[in-house]
Amino acid sequence: MxxxxxxxxxxxxxxxxxxxxxxxxxxxxxxxxxxxxxxxxxxxxxxxxxxxxxxxxxxxxxxxxxxxxxxxxxxxxxxxxxxxxxxxxxxxxxxxxxxxxxxxxxxxxxxxxxxxxxLPAYSDEARERFLIESCRTFNEAGFTHVRDLGGNESQFLLAQKLEKEGRLTLQVDWNFPCQDLKSFENVLRQAIRCRQLSSAQNELKGIKFFFDGSLGSDTALLSKPYAHRCDHSHGRQVWSDDDAKAVIQRSWENGFEVAVHTIGDEAVDRIVNLAREVSSKGIGGRLNLEHAEVLQPETIKKMKPLHVVCHLQPCHWLSDKAWLDQKLGELKAYAFPWEALRRAKIPFFFGSDSPIEPPSLFRNLQALDESVSFGIAALKADPIEFHLCPSPRVSGETEVKDGQIERVVFQNKIVFQRKPELI
Ligand SMILES: [Zn+2]
CATH class of the missing domain: 3.10.310.70 (Diaminopimelate Epimerase; Chain A, domain 1)
Structure with missing residues (x-):
């Protein structure tokens, strides 16, 4: 294949x-x-x-x-x-x-x-080593295109240096995270500078921020209390509504996409509401919902008039399944909503959240397959289509054989070839 x-x-x-x-x-x-x-x-x-x-x-x-x-x-x-x-x-x-x-x-x-x-900063030399190691990790897993959510200007420039030297073996779509409203203008300036420099392999797409935590740490924001806790905790909203709204608005006004880390159903619902408030002022743009692990049908309906794209990681199910029912209680019915999104025709893509999970097409396929018997609605489409880059600027080709990555070609150059097994 x-x-x-x-x-x-x-x-x-x-x-x-x-x-x-x-x-x-x-x-x-x-x-x-x-x-x-x-x-x-x-x-x-x-x-x-x-x-x-x-x-x-x-x-x-x-x-x-x-x-x-x-x-x-x-x-x-x-x-x-x-x-x-x-x-x-x-x-x-x-x-x-x-x-x-x-x-x-x-x-x-x-x-x-x-x-x-x-913590003390890494040297340029170390950071270059990390980027090369990262390219190798993704290429070995079959990937030629990635969407980054953790970048900054210096990483972007380093990636462009490697691109010029022919050592960057990935197409990277960059989103720069911003920690709070105070640092937003600085991140925006970096993003504007990098957008002007965008090249075939490195393009600046948007600004990212965190709106809640993670299910693993009981900090994802849920509409109901965590079922396994006795303190009635719903998790955490880590940004105020006003700050989130300001960043959505300022990013869209500047022609950037917004990416929001939202794991719990309440977090997604609040962000979708805030995005609707901004767009009702006539300011529009793309809203990327990162993770969206729990989604209520009502929230999905509200996404429709917006330009929403969801980014799901089926592999998280493999890691979370052991405690998912225990933590989510009745919200479990809304967890890992790929099929609900497909039916609602909300575009979505699959990824790994690497390094949180190892990048792997096969782990995602495995999760989609196994989760069905745990009550997650089956995806009624070819899962591969959610793993293909919607806007390729350079070409990648991955050969899959016997459930393994056989060979990866990036811009006509072989960047990974499976070694023949020794008998
Ligand atoms: Zn992430």
Missing amino acids: LLKNLADSHVHLMATGQIRCTLSLAKLRDWRELSDLPKDREFFRDHWYVGFGWDENLWPGKEIPTAQQLDQLFPDFPVYFSRCDGHSGLTNSLGLRELGRTGSGLFKEKEHLENLGK
């Missing part, structure tokens, strides 16, 4: 390469095992020891260590360990001091992202 312009519609390009070069915490079966991990120079950012990928669900009693408990393992240097969903992080007392923080050492959402921003 030959696929043209196979795309992953939601990725973090730099982070994908970075995490492949970062200390992995995915295999820990107890937080105390942190002290057994290698302390190679490459796992330090300056004097900070940094890792990614822990999941307390795999630890005894799901216990998350405090800064003081981490001090017992790491008394001599600051540490920062990010959770597998990228929505929380842990530090020790030296870390708290350098970050100017107090508290338990566990940070979520905005505070976690701010912390990451305060």
